[in-house]
Amino acid sequence: MQAINLFQNPLLTLVGAGPGDPELITLKGVKALSSAKVVLYDALVHTDLLEHAPENCVKILVGKRSGKHSFKQSEINELIVKYAYEFGSVVRLKGGDPFVFGRGSEEIEYAEKFGIASIVIPGLSCxxxxxxxxxxxxxxxxxxxxxxxxxxxxxxxxxxxxxxxxxxxxxxxxxxxxxxxxxxxxxxxxxxxxxxxxxxxxxxxxxxxxxxxxxxxxxxxxxxxxxxxxxxxxxxxxxxxxxxxxxxxxxxxxxxxxxxxxx
Ligand SMILES: C[S@@+](CC[C@H](N)C(=O)[O-])C[C@H]1O[C@@H](n2cnc3c(N)ncnc32)[C@H](O)[C@@H]1O
The missing domain is CATH 3.30.950.10 (Tetrapyrrole methylase, C-terminal domain)
Incomplete structure (x- = not known):
């Protein structure tokens, strides 16, 4: 089995995607996406926003979409930790604002338990x-x-x-x-x-x-x-x-x- 190099100071960036229109994200949010290595995004996030991320960035839909597998919050938390250590950083792209019925603080608290620091880039709440x-x-x-x-x-x-x-x-x-x-x-x-x-x-x-x-x-x-x-x-x-x-x-x-x- 191949050994995986784990990063020393992994980072989680929570980005608010805004209410739907992909032009309603913040400039800081776009900057975070443009240097992202991994983006875990919700179903209500407009997929045009993923075009800001580099081509080789890992992009995973973790939100609910009818007919497709949706991840439980515990699975999303685990993915954050796994990818943060494997890639050094994770962008968690969430609909609206991550702290308005967005479970953003739960993800930060979970990541913290594993020594992962977090940044929050607010978004326009619906x-x-x-x-x-x-x-x-x-x-x-x-x-x-x-x-x-x-x-x-x-x-x-x-x-x-x-x-x-x-x-x-x-x-x-x-x-x-x-x-x-x-x-x-x-x-x-x-x-x-x-x-x-x-x-x-x-x-x-x-x-x-x-x-x-x-x-x-x-x-x-x-x-x-x-x-x-x-x-x-x-x-x-x-x-x-x-x-x-x-x-x-x-x-x-x-x-x-x-x-x-x-x-
Ligand atoms: C889990 S909450 C997330 C809210 C989000 N964090 C925010 O600040 O906008 C999801 C709910 O927000 C509302 N919502 C989000 N985007 C919407 C949109 N574009 N149009 C109407 N309602 C929307 C709906 O009530 C939806 O069920």
Whole structure:
């Protein structure tokens, strides 16, 4: 058997890929990719981003994609350690921001146990960037003063208990991994007398296939169904949804298209 030389000071770099559009990664993220030896990437990461990595870089999809093998978190942790020692460094490319429902800190903690140092390059989280791309502010003077980002699917599968607190406040509530809980969510708002609360469902945000449904707790389920809106989606709930500036959304699309034709 051939002996493998192990590197002395292995490094893990967590890179946030942004919400989908491959131009929404940071410059630092691109630089990390351009010198990567190994990239372990998630399913929601746009594969165009891999073109920044050298040709001989090892690129492995470790995220869930229907019909294909998906890695358990424990297997991803082990791959990080294995490749970091074999190649000297690993780039872990994660959708959005690695620290927003991204399990980034778990990977760092695991790597640390094996003497692997880490760097974090933040990314634009879908939770804040997708409403912004639509000209939908998460906070607006005179409308509200805060926003909550909650999960619709906790480790046990249910909606976070924090959602029920957030829904009773005047904050904007952004729900990730909550598309399949739309019925429970709308019923809860109705039960507390907020049936007219505005809500937007943004699917495949920032990508050409983006679809959005905007309505209230009374009609959003049927609107989403009509538009065939599935996962991945975020839910944006609050009075700020009414502040959406449609022209800005159109302008963003035009800007994105013109960038693409320039390259
Ligand atoms: C495990 S969380 C990861 C979030 C990520 N770390 C971030 O900061 O954007 C995945 C969830 O984010 C949401 N999501 C991510 N990208 C999205 C996109 N382009 N459009 C709509 N929702 C998206 C969906 O709710 C999806 O189920």
């Amino acid at each position: 939770s804040t960037s997708l409403p912004g791309l639509q000209g939908m502010p998460l906070t607006k003077r005179g409308v509200n003063e805060s926003f909550w980002v909650v999960t619709g699917t906790t480790e046990k599968g249910g909606i976070s208990p924090d959602f029920y607190l957030a829904a009773q406040s005047s904050a904007t509530v952004v729900v990730l991994m909550g598309r399949n809980k739309l019925h429970v969510i709308t019923e809860f708002y109705k039960s507390i007398g907020k049936d007219k609360m505005p809500i937007a469902v943004i699917h495949n945000g920032s990508l050409k296939s983006e679809k959005t449904a905007i309505g209230s707790m009374n009609n959003i389920e049927s609107l989403s169904k009509e538009k065939n809106i599935g996962t991945p989606s975020i839910l944006v709930i609050g009075e700020v949804v009414k502040e959406r500036t449609a022209t800005l959304s159109i302008a963003n699309n035009i800007i994105q298209q013109s960038f693409k034709t320039l390259i």
